[in-house]
C-alpha cells in the first residue's frame with residue numbers, strides 16, 4: 198500500500214519513529230510520501246527518506262507556516278527539490294479555517310510554489326481548508342494542473358471540477374467518521390484518480406480515533422474505500438498504489 202500523506206518527521210513521532218515505520222511495513226505499507234511544511238521539515242524529510250527505502254518526499258511551505266517563509270525560500274526549496282527523493286512540492290495551499298498566516302501571505306506563497314512546481318515539473322500536494330472557492334481560481338490562473346488535492350473535503354461539484362482539471366483526490370481517515378458526503382461522490386471519481394493517505398499524526402481513522410494516527414492505519418482507509426466501491430481491500434490497495442506511482446513518478 199502507498200500512504201501518500203505522512204508526517205513521520207512531526208515531533209509526535211520523535212520518540213518512536215523507527216518503530217512506527219516498522220509497524221507500517223508489517224501492515225503492508227511499502228511506500229510513503231513524507232510531507233513537509235517548511236524549510237526545516239523539508240530538510241528533515243529528505244534525510245529520513247535517504248535512510249528508508251520506499252519513503253519519498255514532498256517539499257514545501259504549508260499555508261500555516263507561510264508567514265515564516267524567508268525571502269530566499271524559493272531558491273532553497275528549488276535546490277532541495279533536485280534531490281532524487283523529492284517527488285512533489287507540498288504541502289501547499291490555503292487554510293481559512295485556522296488562518297495561522299495572513300490570507301494575502303498564504304495566497305502569495307501558494308502561487309509562488311505553483312510556479313516552482315511548474316518549472317520543476319513536479320506534482321503538487323495541495324492542502325485546502327474552507328478555501329476551495331479561492332484555491333481553484335488560483336490554480337486555474339497559473340495553468341499548472343498536476344497533483345493531488347489531499348484530504349479531499351470537497352462537495353460533488355468541486356470534486357468534479359478538480360478531476361476535470363486532471364488532479365487526483367486523496368482520501369483519508371475522515372471517510373471512516375461520518376463520510377456520507379464523501380461516500381456520495383467517491384463512486385463518481387474515475388478510479389485512476391484515487392489515492393489513499395493517513396495524514397498522520399492527524400485524522401486517525403475508526404477504530405483508533407482519538408489516538409495518534411500512523412501510516413499502518415491507511416489500511417482502514419483502504420477498507421472504507423473498498424466498502425463504498427463494493428470491491429476488495431486488495432484491489433483498492435493495488436489500484437491506489439499504482440495511481441500513486443503514476444502521479445509521483447515512482448517505478449515499481
Ligand SMILES: [Zn+2]
Nearest residue numbers: 202232288396
Ligand atoms: Zn498534512
